[in-house]
Amino acid sequence: MSNLPEGWAGARLRDVCELINGRAYKQDELLDKGRYPVLRVGNFFSNRHWYYSDLDLDRDKYCDSGDLLYAWSASFGPRIWDGGKVIFHYHIWKTRPVDALIEKRFLYHWFEWDKENIKSDHGTGSTMIHVTKGDMEARRFALPPLPEQRRIVAKIDSLIGKTKRARDHLEHIPRLVEKYKQAILAAAFRGDAELARVGDVITDIRYGTAKKCNYDGGAVPVLRIPNVQGGRIDLGDMKSADFDAKELLKLELQTGDILVIRSNGSLDLVGRSAVVDHRAAGMLFAGYLIRLRLDPTRCLPEYLHWFLQSSVARNTITNAAKSTSGVNNVNAQELQTLELPLPSIAAQKERIASIESAFTWIDRLTADATSARKLIDRLDQSLLAKAFRGELVPQDPTDEPASALLERIRAERAAAPKPKRGRKKAA
Structure with a gap:
């Protein structure tokens, strides 16, 4: 990676975090009731129907509130989990960021930004996108110094908080539109005819x-x-x-x-x-x-x-x-x-004209709101792109360069004894 901001270093995702696979389930292992919910991709986004499991699994097959997860198949993207202790399914990774190298929320925002790059790589017509673990670990990553990451996260959270409030207001518009249209129709068909x-x-x-x-x-x-x-x-x-x-x-x-x-x-x-x-x-x-x-x-x-x-x-x-x-x-x-x-035909014509004039105006406002929603989505992506080019907050020359952090972590990894493989049960 060339033309990096001062103090930044080129890396691959595998340098800054570990991706931990979930567990694949047979249908007869998924229960209607059990000790732990099984988090599947559908639950990750919107599906409220849960399966459960009583299986005793390795500790790494569970996630808890605060863990950064990534759904990598079909509906994909990151989420900081807030639903308590669950077992996560095979189509989800649990990430283990290297704390000395990267802030969890910085990595979350990078995943959100890179998600759009992955969509673009697969083409706009792709609906069933999935990313292999090897491909994700190999994705290139521009790593800022740790203090700058914290400044970037604070700025992103502040700005995206504002766009989220705007988006929330816009999402109420369809319901308000329907209420307003019904009020117009009620007025049109009220009277002594x-x-x-x-x-x-x-x-x-x-x-x-x-x-x-x-x-x-x-x-x-x-x-x-x-x-x-x-x-x-x-x-x-x-x-x-x-x-x-x-x-x-x-x-x-x-x-x-x-x-x-x-x-x-x-x-x-x-x-x-x-x-x-x-x-x-x-x-x-x-x-x-x-x-x-x-x-x-x-x-x-x-x-x-x-x-x-x-x-x-x-x-x-x-x-x-x-x-x-x-x-x-x-x-x-x-x-x-x-x-x-x-009423009379003449009165009917007046009411029709009144309804259609009001509905045309409302539909125009609705179209404007839809356009605004799309602009907000693009604004979020532009904001993230700016952040990961090093243009959102100024660099501080006193920050320890990311390259020094990377070299130190790589040296520690090389010197560390290889862990023995063994089964660790969750408490």
Whole structure:
């Protein structure tokens, strides 16, 4: 490594820490209850389902709060463990930093920074990345003097603490957005307008085709559940089939029709709708969708669509659709009995315009928040890159050079007697 800052030294990861393998488990060794939890990669990040073990293992196969761990397969990266004494799985390393050479939190931040380099090495399309122990131990490492490491860690922790607070605020935005949208819809459908049933404002309600469709299945495109996305018709994942004239006449879509998801494992999707636009006119629709065709002199399609997204309609639909079988359903009769306030067509147009204007503004803010989140992630990486180039804090010429520390540790290792291999049980 060339052009290192004053007092820094080039090293490999094996010079500054030891990587200790976890234990591979057979399925029958993983228990629902036991003395020690078994920390797997899923638990390392998000999975709350734990297995346990009663096995008596070498001390090195356990980790405890404060240990720096590294998941090296699939979902990978470092974590300073805070969950008490556990057994760690084969796809996790426990690190043993050389205290005289490197600060644990400095090594943690280096792992976080280097994780992105590993992703880049594997290509952006890689989803199942893993790193071998030999490759990780051989990774090059720019080592600052120990006092400078402490200054770097203090600076990183301070700055990343600020970006974390900003990230936490941004993560609340989706929930706030949904609440604000529901408040807008509630206001739009509040008032003294007469109530009407959905069945009173439609001229036809119909289930879609049960015919099997494929990506190259025939001449007529068929809209399915994946094509009803975010309140709009999405033509990005289309299948098709062949139909006779009678089927086409019965199921062909027209501009202004409303498609409603009637059946799904996700209760949140049941009852979600989209208005058919000119792009989808002439297509057919699948059996898990219901088509509503409205009387345009009584109710505008966009007005009914927005009503179906309101909390009043959503609560009624989800209560009707709930199922213990795993598949939630709402039927045509239940949709037709929904009651909605029905003002004049002119008033409906005003409410539609008000809703869509407010939602456009909210969606723009949401997009800005998403962009800000990505910028914060890049800022963290830029901060770490700057730290490991020696540009985050000034060097102190009175610090003992890292090269001197390395040479001393190497000499001590060479002079130390080789330890006898033996089994040490955990207390």
